[in-house]
Amino acid sequence: MSSPITRRRFLSLGAASLALAACGQSGGGTPQSSAPTGSAANQAAPNSIEFWDWALDGDRKAYMDQVIADWQSKNPGTSISYSPLGYGDMEVKLLTAASAGNNPPFSNVHAFWRVELQRSQVLEPYPNDLFDWDNLWSTPFNRDATGRIYTSNFALYTDQVYVNNALLAAEGIGPDAIPRRWDDFIKLAQQLTKTENGKIVQSGWNLNHYYSREWLWATMVYQQGGFLYNEDGTAALWNSDEGVAALQLIQDVYYKYKVDTLDGLDIFEGFGNGTAATYISQGYTGGGIDAGYPQMQGNWSTAVTPTFTGNPLPAWGLVTPEEGFCVFTNAPENVKPLAFNFIQEMLGSDERRVEWAIVSNGVPDSKTAAANPALKEREKGGNSISTQAETLPYRINYGERPLEAEQIWRTMFDRVLLEQRPPKEALDEATEQMNAALNASDKQRIFTERSYQAPTASSAGQKH
Amino acid sequence: MIYPASQRPPKRPYLLWGVLALGALIMVAPFYWTLISSFKSPDELRLFPPTWWPQRPTLEHWRSLANLQFGSFVDFFRNSLIVVVSQTFGVLLLCAMAGYVFAKFNFRGRNALFWIVLAMLMIPPNFLIIPLYALIVDLNWTNTLTALIVPGLFYPLGIFLMRQSIGAIPNELLDAARIDGASEFAIFFRVVLPLSTAALAALGIFHFIGEWDNLLWPLVVIDDPALYTIPLGLAQFRGRFGTAIGPVAAGSMVAVLPVLLVYLLAQRQFIEGVTQSGLKG
Numbered sequence: 247m248s249s250p251i252t253r254r255r256f257l258s259l260g261a262a263s264l265a266l267a268a269c270g271q272s273g274g275g276t277p278q279s280s281a282p283t284g285s286a287a288n289q290a291a292p293n294s295i296e297f298w299d300w301a302l303d304g305d306r307k308a309y310m311d312q313v314i315a316d317w318q319s320k321n322p323g324t325s326i327s328y329s330p331l332g333y334g335d336m337e338v339k340l341l342t343a344a345s346a347g348n349n350p351p352f353s354n355v356h357a358f359w360r361v362e363l364q365r366s367q368v369l370e371p372y373p374n375d376l377f378d379w380d381n382l383w384s385t386p387f388n389r390d391a392t393g394r395i396y397t398s399n400f401a402l403y404t405d406q407v408y409v410n411n412a413l414l415a416a417e418g419i420g421p422d423a424i425p426r427r428w429d430d431f432i433k434l435a436q437q438l439t440k441t442e443n444g445k446i447v448q449s450g451w452n453l454n455h456y457y458s459r460e461w462l463w464a465t466m467v468y469q470q471g472g473f474l475y476n477e478d479g480t481a482a483l484w485n486s487d488e489g490v491a492a493l494q495l496i497q498d499v500y501y502k503y504k505v506d507t508l509d510g511l512d513i514f515e516g517f518g519n520g521t522a523a524t525y526i527s528q529g530y531t532g533g534g535i536d537a538g539y540p541q542m543q544g545n546w547s548t549a550v551t552p553t554f555t556g557n558p559l560p561a562w563g564l565v566t567p568e569e570g571f572c573v574f575t576n577a578p579e580n581v582k583p584l585a586f587n588f589i590q591e592m593l594g595s596d597e598r599r600v601e602w603a604i605v606s607n608g609v610p611d612s613k614t615a616a617a618n619p620a621l622k623e624r625e626k627g628g629n630s631i632s633t634q635a636e637t638l639p640y641r642i643n644y645g646e647r648p649l650e651a652e653q654i655w656r657t658m659f660d661r662v663l664l665e666q667r668p669p670k671e672a673l674d675e676a677t678e679q680m681n682a683a684l685n686a687s688d689k690q691r692i693f694t695e696r697s698y699q700a701p702t703a704s705s706a707g708q709k710h
Numbered sequence: 711m712i713y714p715a716s717q718r719p720p721k722r723p724y725l726l727w728g729v730l731a732l733g734a735l736i737m738v739a740p741f742y743w744t745l746i747s748s749f750k751s752p753d754e755l756r757l758f759p760p761t762w763w764p765q766r767p768t769l770e771h772w773r774s775l776a777n778l779q780f781g782s783f784v785d786f787f788r789n790s791l792i793v794v795v796s797q798t799f800g801v802l803l804l805c806a807m808a809g810y811v812f813a814k815f816n817f818r819g820r821n822a823l824f825w826i827v828l829a830m831l832m833i834p835p836n837f838l839i840i841p842l843y844a845l846i847v848d849l850n851w852t853n854t855l856t857a858l859i860v861p862g863l864f865y866p867l868g869i870f871l872m873r874q875s876i877g878a879i880p881n882e883l884l885d886a887a888r889i890d891g892a893s894e895f896a897i898f899f900r901v902v903l904p905l906s907t908a909a910l911a912a913l914g915i916f917h918f919i920g921e922w923d924n925l926l927w928p929l930v931v932i933d934d935p936a937l938y939t940i941p942l943g944l945a946q947f948r949g950r951f952g953t954a955i956g957p958v959a960a961g962s963m964v965a966v967l968p969v970l971l972v973y974l975l976a977q978r979q980f981i982e983g984v985t986q987s988g989l990k991g
Binding site for chain 1: 752753756757758779780839840843844847852925926929930933934935945946947948949950951952
C-alpha cells in the first residue's frame, strides 16, 4: 500500500501553493486612473491614466509610443499607459468591463459596436473645439442626430483593387491598365484566370472573404445611386434593384464569369501565394501583405475600384473608418479633459493624421492632408493610399452597422453562393429579417448614408 | 512443420495497429505542424501548398519570445504556473472533500444539493462571465492573480468525479477507521485520499490542461501585461493586419511543455482514474 498522504504533508503542499500565489500578487484595483475620489473641483490631476488598444503591429506601436512620449513631455507629472489586446479580443474585454462599470477612462472602440455604446449613453461626446470638424471627411457620418460626435478615426479606408504585378506582366498588362468599368474589369479577370483540368488554379479576381463581399456589395449599391436604408432609418432597402444587381454580379463572379472558385484560397492566401491576380477589399488589408508574404514586397500595387459607368458619380462606394478612441462617461471628471487632450495630441494636426494613415494603410481623415508628400513617399504597394484618396470624396458610410446585420448578410451570401439561389430571393429574405429586427426595438438607429453629398467637379477634393 | 491450432503464435493484429497508428498520426499532426512552423521563415509560413519541413529554418520566432512588445514570456510562464498549480491544488482538495461528503454522508438535502452541483455543469461558463466579473470588481480583485485563481476553485465536474470515485470505497474501511478512533479529517487524509489517487490524478490533469489554455477569463480580468498568462500573452501576436504565426507557434511549443510533463508523470494514474470514474477525456 502506498504511503498515506498525511494531513501535514497535504497542508504543507497547500501552503506552498498559496505562497506561490502570494508571490505573484499585484496591487489590486481597477484599471482607472489613480485619481482620488471626490468632486471634480477638488481633485488634483491624476498621475496616470490608461487606455486600451489593439496589440499594435510594428510601425503603429512605435508611433503610439512616440505620441505618448510627446504628450507626457507636455504634461509633466501625468503618465499614460495602455493595455494591448489581441485584435478581436477587445470586444469581449471592453464590453464586459463596461457592463460592470470598470472600463478604462478611454479606449479604442471598434466601429461595429461603438454606436451601441453611444446609444447607451456610456460615451462622452467630443468637445466642439477639439478639431476642425469641417476639415474631416468623417464628420458627416460620425455625427448623430443631435450633431454630437463620439469618436475620431485614425484613418479611413476605401476598397481598391489589389494587383499582382507579375501575373499581369505575364499577360503583357501593366498595373496601370486596370479598367474602370465593371464589365471591362471582368473581361480582364477572365483573361487572368487560369485553369487546369477544368479547375481554376489562378483566379483573375479573388473574392473569397466574407467582409470583402459585404463591403463590395454595399459599394455597388452606392455606385448605382441606391441606399441601404430608408430616410428615417426604419426600414432596410436591401432588396432594391441596386441591391439585387450588386448581389447578382457577386454571384456571377463564380458561376457566370468563372473568375474565382469557392474552393480556392481566401483573398490573402491566394494573393500572397500568387494564385490570385487581383482581389478587391478595403485599404487596411494592404497593411498585412508585406508582413504576411514577404515574397510579395515590391510585387503588388493597387488601382481604383471599377464602377458601372466608369466615372465616380453618383458615388464610388463605401468608406469605412479605422477604429477610433472614445471617452467614457464614467471616467473621473478630472480625467476626461486629459483623455481628450491626449486624443488631440494623437490626431490634432495633419502631420499626426498623415502618420497614422501611413501606419494604418488608409487615407488621413483630413481634407487638407492629401497633398502631404510623406503619403506618396511611404505608402505601401507604391500607391495604396493615393488610390484610396482619389475615390474618398465620392464615398459613403452608412453610420450604424446593426449588430443583427452580419448574421443576416452571411446567410444571404450562403444562399446565393453556396445554394445558388436567385439574389432577389435571398435579398427579400434578408430584408424581411432586418426589418423585423428594426421593428422589434425602439432603438433610434443612426444611419448617416444620406448625409453624403456628391462632389461637384470644382469641389472634389477641396474643403466642403 | 505444422503446429496444432493451440500452439500457433497468435496472429498479429495488423489492421488494428494500422488504425491506431493512423489515429496517433492524426493526434500528433497538430503538434508537429506547430513545431515546424516555429522554425519556418516568414515567407514560408503561409505558402500554399505548404511545406512539411522547414526549407530555410530559422530561430527568429524563438528569439522573438525574448523580445516581446508587451510583457515578457518569462512573466507569462511564471504567472501561468502560479495560477494553474495553486488552483489545481485547491481544486483537488476542495473537490475531494465535497465528493467525500456527497458519497459517504447522509444528510437532509444531500441529493438536492448534488443535483444543484450537476445543474451547474449545464450552464455554459460564458454565461457567468459578466456577473462573475462584476463580483470581482466589487471585491477589488481586478488585475490580480487572485481573480484568476479563486473563481476556478469551484469545479462542479471535479466534485462529480470525486464523488463517483470515493463512492466505490467500501464503507467498511471507513467504519474500521472510525472504530480505531480516527477523526473524520484523519479518515479523509489517511484512508480516502490514498485510495483516490487515480481519480485525483485524472482530475488534476483535466483541470490543469483546461486552465493552462484558458484565455477568456484572464482576458477579462487582467490588464497589466506583467500579469498576463501564456494564452493572453500569445494573443498579442494577433494584430490588426494578421497573426504572427511564427512567434505564436514558438510560444505554443513552450506553453505545451508543462502539460506534457504533467501527463507523462501521471499518465498511469490518469488512465486508472478515467477507467474507474468512467469519465472520457
